[in-house]
Amino acid sequence: MKSSIDVGESDLLLVVDVQKDFCPGGRLAIEEGDAVVPVINRLARRFRHAVLTQDWHPAGHLSFASSHFGKRPFESIIVSYGEQMLWPDHCVQNSDGAEFHTELSVPCAEPILRKGFRQDIDSYSAFRENDRKTSTGLRGYLQERGFTRLFVVGLALDVCVRFSAEDSAHAGFETYVIEDACRAVDPKSGLEAAMRSFAKAGITMIDSGALAS
Ligand code: VGL
Ligand code: ZN
Numbered sequence: 001m002k003s004s005i006d007v008g009e010s011d012l013l014l015v016v017d018v019q020k021d022f023c024p025g026g027r028l029a030i031e032e033g034d035a036v037v038p039v040i041n042r043l044a045r046r047f048r049h050a051v052l053t054q055d056w057h058p059a060g061h062l063s064f065a066s067s068h069f070g071k072r073p074f075e076s077i078i079v080s081y082g083e084q085m086l087w088p089d090h091c092v093q094n095s096d097g098a099e100f101h102t103e104l105s106v107p108c109a110e111p112i113l114r115k116g117f118r119q120d121i122d123s124y125s126a127f128r129e130n131d132r133k134t135s136t137g138l139r140g141y142l143q144e145r146g147f148t149r150l151f152v153v154g155l156a157l158d159v160c161v162r163f164s165a166e167d168s169a170h171a172g173f174e175t176y177v178i179e180d181a182c183r184a185v186d187p188k189s190g191l192e193a194a195m196r197s198f199a200k201a202g203i204t205m206i207d208s209g210a211l212a213s
Helices: 033-044 138-145 160-170 189-201
Strands: 011-016 050-055 076-079 082-085 109-115 149-155 174-183 204-206
Touching (some): 011 033, 033 149, 033 174, 050 160, 160 174, 189 204
Parallel strands (some): 050 109, 174 204
Antiparallel strands (some): 076 082
């Protein structure tokens, strides 16, 4: 039998941005984005602790193409901290699209971490904003709680899941990405780039079946 991972008290499920706007019908819809929901709900029953992240932008956010004259979604621009990809308006604070997918069920989730709330800084990672300097406080929280292993799931594998997993590994947590519990914006080159970067960073890609039931 294949070795399986036993989940314990020091393991955390990090559920990234499973919000309506990233699912089919949403404003920044990811193909099959909603397919992660039943997988995550099943995983959530194995874990004792989870953190949910919620992309949470003010109207007119810097990352919205609509905030820049003549720019279109998926073009990038240079801002104070370097290159920033532009997106359709999405996950606007208090809008319906910013809500979690209605079927998402993670009773073991304790904090909900909102990110991307500063007008002039985007935040892909749950740990560090896109200026790579501004902390969200998550590292300190997880360290104080004594978590040692993080299992990252959600949307999008090549954007917020990727940056969150990389920063998790960088912060010293043993980091896993559960592939079938994620979907990418760009399921070809985005996914490949993420896989290469995970290998370099010592992040392990697993399937949800690898967790002991
Ligand atoms: C995300 C693009 C813009 C994500 C958030 O959750 O992956 N992608 N904002
Ligand atoms: Zn966003």
